[in-house]
Amino acid sequence: MFGETLRFDLSEGFPAFTTKRVYWKTAFKEMLWMLKGKSKWGTGNPNIRDLLEQNVHIWSEWPHKKYVDETGDDITLKSFEERVLTDDEFASQWGDLGPVYGKQWRAWKTEDGREIDQVSEVLEQIKNNPTSRRIIFEGWNVGELDQMALPPCHKHYQFFVDPVKGTVSGSLVQRSADTFLGVAFNVCNLALITTLIAEHTGYMPGEIVWYGLDVHVYLNHLDQVREQLSREPKAFPKLVIKSKKKSLFDYTIDDLGLEGYDPHPAIKAPVAI
Ligand SMILES: Nc1nc(=O)c2c([nH]1)NC[C@@H]1CN(c3ccc(C(=O)N[C@@H](CCC(=O)O)C(=O)O)cc3)CN21
Numbered sequence: 001m002f003g004e005t006l007r008f009d010l011s012e013g014f015p016a017f018t019t020k021r022v023y024w025k026t027a028f029k030e031m032l033w034m035l036k037g038k039s040k041w042g043t044g045n046p047n048i049r050d051l052l053e054q055n056v057h058i059w060s061e062w063p064h065k066k067y068v069d070e071t072g073d074d075i076t077l078k079s080f081e082e083r084v085l086t087d088d089e090f091a092s093q094w095g096d097l098g099p100v101y102g103k104q105w106r107a108w109k110t111e112d113g114r115e116i117d118q119v120s121e122v123l124e125q126i127k128n129n130p131t132s133r134r135i136i137f138e139g140w141n142v143g144e145l146d147q148m149a150l151p152p153c154h155k156h157y158q159f160f161v162d163p164v165k166g167t168v169s170g171s172l173v174q175r176s177a178d179t180f181l182g183v184a185f186n187v188c189n190l191a192l193i194t195t196l197i198a199e200h201t202g203y204m205p206g207e208i209v210w211y212g213l214d215v216h217v218y219l220n221h222l223d224q225v226r227e228q229l230s231r232e233p234k235a236f237p238k239l240v241i242k243s244k245k246k247s248l249f250d251y252t253i254d255d256l257g258l259e260g261y262d263p264h265p266a267i268k269a270p271v272a273i
């Protein structure tokens, strides 16, 4: 399908889907990793070492494939991850994802050698110029796409302040959406970033609007999708910020929680690489 929309009012609950268990901690860790921007490994591009240290494996397939293709060393995904985790030099060389998400969000390179922190600018604009129609961060850096492990799927984030309601709403344009595996994570993470941005600018979270352009279901997910569609949705949980940090960029998973999340059981599916 092309051009689909989902809309959730965050005052009515946190949109972690309930028709299957969404590994929201994994999703949140991914979002917090993106918000940190650069990695201390290698060239500073986002690196899977930082995810593996938190037991998150959802990005490992891509650098593993690159390593096997380029070196001919046919090691398993598990041994590859182990090596990235324990061998600093290996992590710097092979754990690097290129200038993906966090790099563009926090340190977009300009022609004159500066780096632009788009997320900090979003916070500044919401505080100082809330009626702006330019409250955006963008990951689609055309000149650097060929260096990225995957060109960004969730690419354009735009925020909107309603001064009367006292809310910040968030939206996401996603060029390509893996309906069964990716979208639950993407919606969760859009709701998380919108809530955190509201918290750090003195507003309440408003709505989130998700736009999916190429929205697809992989053929080897069909049984899983049918199973999920047969289930009745339940009430959404509530996001709790257990400890408010000074900066939006300082959160760890231990600072966040979901209260009242009682989903149907998880449904497993293979990820397409
Ligand atoms: N085909 C494809 N779909 C995606 O959703 C996707 C990509 N590729 N490439 C980049 C990232 C990585 N993402 C992923 C990758 C794997 C899962 C996944 O396997 N999720 C399982 C288990 C989660 C866990 O390990 O805790 C799930 O049941 O949600 C989710 C998102 C989202 N993106």
Ligand SMILES: O=c1ccn([C@H]2C[C@H](O)[C@@H](COP(=O)(O)O)O2)c(=O)[nH]1
Binding pocket: 150, 151, 153, 154, 176, 177, 178, 179, 181, 182, 183, 186
């Ligand atoms: O956050 C994400 C990241 C990726 N996806 C999905 C969408 C596609 O199925 C693949 C990417 O393949 P492309 O050929 O580059 O479109 O990953 C997602 O849904 N959410």
